[in-house]
Amino acid sequence: MIGQSLNSKPTAISSPVLSVGRLTRTYAGADRPAVDNVSFALERGECLGVVGESGCGKSTLSRCLLRIEDADSGSIVLGGQDIARLNARKLRAHRRSIQIVFQNPSAALNPKLKIADSLIDPYEHLARGAQLKHFNYTSRKAYIRQLLEAVELPAELANRYPHELSGGQRQRVTIARAIGIEPDVVVLDEPTASLDVISQGAVLDLLTGLRTSLGLSYLFISHDLAAVHRMSQQIMVMREGRIVDRFRAEDLMAEGRHPYTKELISIF
Numbered sequence: 099m100i101g102q103s104l105n106s107k108p109t110a111i112s113s114p115v116l117s118v119g120r121l122t123r124t125y126a127g128a129d130r131p132a133v134d135n136v137s138f139a140l141e142r143g144e145c146l147g148v149v150g151e152s153g154c155g156k157s158t159l160s161r162c163l164l165r166i167e168d169a170d171s172g173s174i175v176l177g178g179q180d181i182a183r184l185n186a187r188k189l190r191a192h193r194r195s196i197q198i199v200f201q202n203p204s205a206a207l208n209p210k211l212k213i214a215d216s217l218i219d220p221y222e223h224l225a226r227g228a229q230l231k232h233f234n235y236t237s238r239k240a241y242i243r244q245l246l247e248a249v250e251l252p253a254e255l256a257n258r259y260p261h262e263l264s265g266g267q268r269q270r271v272t273i274a275r276a277i278g279i280e281p282d283v284v285v286l287d288e289p290t291a292s293l294d295v296i297s298q299g300a301v302l303d304l305l306t307g308l309r310t311s312l313g314l315s316y317l318f319i320s321h322d323l324a325a326v327h328r329m330s331q332q333i334m335v336m337r338e339g340r341i342v343d344r345f346r347a348e349d350l351m352a353e354g355r356h357p358y359t360k361e362l363i364s365i366f
């Protein structure tokens with residue numbers, strides 16, 4: 099099922115899978131932008147971590163990237179096209195390319211749908227008939243079984259409702275939903291914040307395994323520097339809507355870190 103051919107590290111010469119330029123979003127009545135002139139490039143197959151304290155603009159950034167809300171200005175280049183200004187009809191073609199996993203899996207899953215129905219939904223709306231590289235859609239049942247297996251859940255959970263799963267199992271279902279249509283980019287917005295410490299580690303390890311085996315690229319957004327460091331190849335530090343520091347993960351403790359990054363290091 100899941101191909102292992104993409105297990106090797108991506109080469110540095112590949113062009114970014116997602117490029118964001120000078121993205122800015124100011125809420126009505128606010129005295130400063132929630133997202134202020136943010137630019138970055140996400141390399142294919144990598145995880146780019148965004149760390150910052152509560153209120154720094156992380157969730158606003160992720161909602162703008164998904165076009166759940168619109169930025170005031172700036173570009174979001176995905177698959178070679180700037181999707182920041184596409185109208186709903188044109189945006190539809192790109193919906194499959196970028197998916198999100200939210201903090202709270204209970205809110206992300208429809209309580210009235212069985213797990214199988216929740217899992218099939220993105221495929222039916224965004225990927226029906228598409229050629230998938232890693233999951234084979236031979237039948238609805240076989241596809242759902244592959245998705246559950248990919249996130250290490252037993253097949254029999256397919257017939258349950260969300261309230262009949264643990265929080266960790268529910269988050270694995272939302273991850274399966276996001277990856278099942280094989281997007282280029284997955285935005286992980288505090289994906290483990292609602293889980294206990296043991297489940298957090300297991301879900302982070304699962305996400306890293308999926309990134310390498312499926313060749314996914316992640317934007318991993320969290321207030322937790324330790325988790326961001328564990329997951330990411332590149333790290334950006336966000337404060338009051340701005341990116342104040344960026345570096346490769348191995349340079350976290352290097353000379354020249356921004357004073358605010360040092361503050362975050364001192365409490366992690």
Ligand SMILES: Nc1ncnc2c1ncn2[C@@H]1O[C@H](COP(=O)(O)OP(=O)(O)OP(=O)(O)O)[C@@H](O)[C@H]1O
Nearest residue numbers: 125126132150151152153154155156157158159321
């Ligand atoms: N819908 C909204 N309307 C008005 N202001 C908002 C809205 N959403 C967020 N904000 C404000 O924008 C700023 C950034 O909020 P955002 O939720 O993006 O931060 P965050 O880093 O994700 O915080 P947290 O980690 O607590 O979720 C905050 O000052 C917040 O009060």
